[in-house]
Amino acid sequence: MPITDCELATDVRIPCPELVNLYGCRVGNQTSIGPFVEIQRGCTVGDRCKISSHSFLCEGVELEEHVFVGHGVMFTNDLLPASTNPDGSLKGANDWNLLRTRVSRGAAIGSNATILCGITIGESALIGAGAVVTQDVPAYAIVVGVPARVTGDIRSRTAVPPEVSRMTANEVAS
Numbered sequence: 001m002p003i004t005d006c007e008l009a010t011d012v013r014i015p016c017p018e019l020v021n022l023y024g025c026r027v028g029n030q031t032s033i034g035p036f037v038e039i040q041r042g043c044t045v046g047d048r049c050k051i052s053s054h055s056f057l058c059e060g061v062e063l064e065e066h067v068f069v070g071h072g073v074m075f076t077n078d079l080l081p082a083s084t085n086p087d088g089s090l091k092g093a094n095d096w097n098l099l100r101t102r103v104s105r106g107a108a109i110g111s112n113a114t115i116l117c118g119i120t121i122g123e124s125a126l127i128g129a130g131a132v133v134t135q136d137v138p139a140y141a142i143v144v145g146v147p148a149r150v151t152g153d154i155r156s157r158t159a160v161p162p163e164v165s166r167m168t169a170n171e172v173a174s
Helices: 169-173
Strands: 021-023 061-063 101-103 141-144 149-153
Touching: none
Parallel strands: 061 101
Antiparallel strands: 141 149
């Protein structure tokens, strides 16, 4: 898997360069990229980001600085994906509309989240694992679920007490 035609800033960490696919992208200082990550042309990744293994950043994605991307996060860039045009011909580079996605400074995206295109994830927002994000996420919001819904504000989040961390989901809900 290649790293081609990329602007990699100082101290970018790619522990397994033979296991990533990066092309035509820009990656900022001190960013860490895990194995089996693909970052397509036209993507911008800011300083001090962490992109965990098996994640996919397609053309049109911008990560500002200090963004965390968990394992297996998928971004999209086309709201109407199809292999062919109405006349049956195979779609080419000019047969679809690229919709850009921005992930603002300090946001964190949990493992296996899917981020639909054309949205902005606000500063320091937290996307729960497995969420499907279909609309803009406000700054500092915590969103979870399918589709993702706001459930809290990161600024009021506190550490989970040890007695709660040992409880089952049913005990927490009651």
